[in-house]
Amino acid sequence: MRIVIAGAGEVGTHLAYRLSGEEQQSTTLIDSDKELLRRVQRKFDAYTIVGDPTKLEDLQLTEVHDCDLFVSVMPGEAENLLACMLAAQLGAKRTIARINNHRYLAEHYRRFFGSLGVDQLIYPEELAAEEIANSFKHPWARVYVELLNGAFVLVGVKVRKGSILVGRPLSWTKGLDDKAFHVVSIKRGEETLIPDGQTVIEHGDVVFFTCLNKDIDLVRQYCDKDLRPIKRVVILGGSLIALRTVSKAPSNIDFHLIERDLERIKEIEDEIPSNVKLYDGDGRDLNLISEIGLDEESIFVALTENSETNILACLAAKRFQVAKTIAKEENIDYIPLAEKLDIGTIINKKVIAAGNIFHALLGSDTKSIKSLTIAHTDVAELQAKSGSAITERPVKELDLPKGITLGGLVRNGVPMLIDGNMEIQPYDSVVVFCTNTPMEQLSKLFD
Numbered sequence: 001m002r003i004v005i006a007g008a009g010e011v012g013t014h015l016a017y018r019l020s021g022e023e024q025q026s027t028t029l030i031d032s033d034k035e036l037l038r039r040v041q042r043k044f045d046a047y048t049i050v051g052d053p054t055k056l057e058d059l060q061l062t063e064v065h066d067c068d069l070f071v072s073v074m075p076g077e078a079e080n081l082l083a084c085m086l087a088a089q090l091g092a093k094r095t096i097a098r099i100n101n102h103r104y105l106a107e108h109y110r111r112f113f114g115s116l117g118v119d120q121l122i123y124p125e126e127l128a129a130e131e132i133a134n135s136f137k138h139p140w141a142r143v144y145v146e147l148l149n150g151a152f153v154l155v156g157v158k159v160r161k162g163s164i165l166v167g168r169p170l171s172w173t174k175g176l177d178d179k180a181f182h183v184v185s186i187k188r189g190e191e192t193l194i195p196d197g198q199t200v201i202e203h204g205d206v207v208f209f210t211c212l213n214k215d216i217d218l219v220r221q222y223c224d225k226d227l228r229p230i231k232r233v234v235i236l237g238g239s240l241i242a243l244r245t246v247s248k249a250p251s252n253i254d255f256h257l258i259e260r261d262l263e264r265i266k267e268i269e270d271e272i273p274s275n276v277k278l279y280d281g282d283g284r285d286l287n288l289i290s291e292i293g294l295d296e297e298s299i300f301v302a303l304t305e306n307s308e309t310n311i312l313a314c315l316a317a318k319r320f321q322v323a324k325t326i327a328k329e330e331n332i333d334y335i336p337l338a339e340k341l342d343i344g345t346i347i348n349k350k351v352i353a354a355g356n357i358f359h360a361l362l363g364s365d366t367k368s369i370k371s372l373t374i375a376h377t378d379v380a381e382l383q384a385k386s387g388s389a390i391t392e393r394p395v396k397e398l399d400l401p402k403g404i405t406l407g408g409l410v411r412n413g414v415p416m417l418i419d420g421n422m423e424i425q426p427y428d429s430v431v432v433f434c435t436n437t438p439m440e441q442l443s444k445l446f447d
Contacts (some may be wrong), residue, residue, distance in 0.1 A: 088117025
């Protein structure tokens with residue numbers, strides 16, 4: 001597969017890096033900024049072209065007429081849409097454009113742009129907002145993802161010595177009378193493990209569970225986490241992500257939005273709903289935090305464009321014993337630091353966007369794919385085809401590639417956890433977890 005990426009910013013560079021590990025794919029990165037491309041080449045081996053993706057003659061240098069996927073993730077929305085239109089006219093088989101306006105996600109806009117050659121629209125801020133708002137449902141979890149139309153959930157939980165699971169091998173959980181979960185991966189330090197029955201859960205591990213939606217409270221109890229009602233969410237930074245988060249969250253939550261830029265306050269004060277109180281100030285100011293009234297029934301979310309500010313603000317908020325802290329960290333190098341400082345949920349736009357784009361690489365039988373910020377893991381929902389390798393024998397006899405595990409499936413509308421004796425059947429929708437696994441390996445299993 002040939003892929004052309006327009007834009008060597010954070011999203012484009014991260015996507016190119018992820019794709020560089022795919023053996024069966026050729027990736028070209030085009031940008032008009034020579035310095036950005038030099039930085040890319042210093043980080044990893046990439047084929048780059050200096051050029052303007054909105055000019056036909058420059059696009060032709062990428063041999064876009066022969067590409068299977070064209071992705072435009074430049075900062076400007078109009079430039080991305082135009083680049084995709086031109087790429088489609090030149091012969092690109094599929095195009096994806098990054099946008100900065102949530103209104104374009106409406107179906108009539110999608111159809112309109114589709115008629116012009118833009119096959120898919122991606123709005124990273126919208127995807128990040130969805131993830132943040134979703135995390136409010138279960139603040140005791142660091143990661144919460146609904147899978148297979150809500151039939152399953154994935155929760156990532158940091159377990160400590162109070163949990164009955166700590167110090168025990170996973171095989172021990174088979175003897176639980178009410179076991180209704182499957183451990184699919186473990187984040188230990190900076191390493192992500194695909195566990196087996198002999199893997200022992202340790203204090204400080206972030207353990208990823210799959211379970212039926214109705215059984216999520218059992219996971220909470222085994223992890224020894226408190227169930228706290230959430231009455232207040234404090235957000236630092238009046239960004240697009242902040243506004244979209246508010247729009248997606250339950251209306252019974254009281255929001256307190258802190259923004260230090262007076263011009264930005266003027267821009268957004270007429271857009272915010274009645275359940276949002278706006279403050280002019282710095283979220284690291286403990287006096288302001290005390291005035292707002294942070295407590296154990298509050299969530300603190302830091303969404304400024306500065307990663308250091310977000311970390312420091314969350315650390316300040318933790319002094320008030322808040323139920324959860326969430327930090328947007330656009331610098332991947334800061335994510336391990338944020339984890340060591342026990343920042344709860346970490347949001348990275350480019351990781352989230354990459355997962356959305358990977359969906360296009362796996363074909364029409366992929367329902368969705370999500371990239372987990374803290375675990376270097378992709379979670380894909382795939383449908384098994386008749387005669388595919390995944391259906392040939394029981395799960396325990398499958399020669400699954402290293403770094404792949406199966407989390408659950410839906411068969412004829414019925415959700416089921418997967419055990420070693422189960423046989424995947426054609427048309428089953430399966431949740432697959434993969435760590436550092438090329439996308440083509442997944443395709444081979446299910447095609």
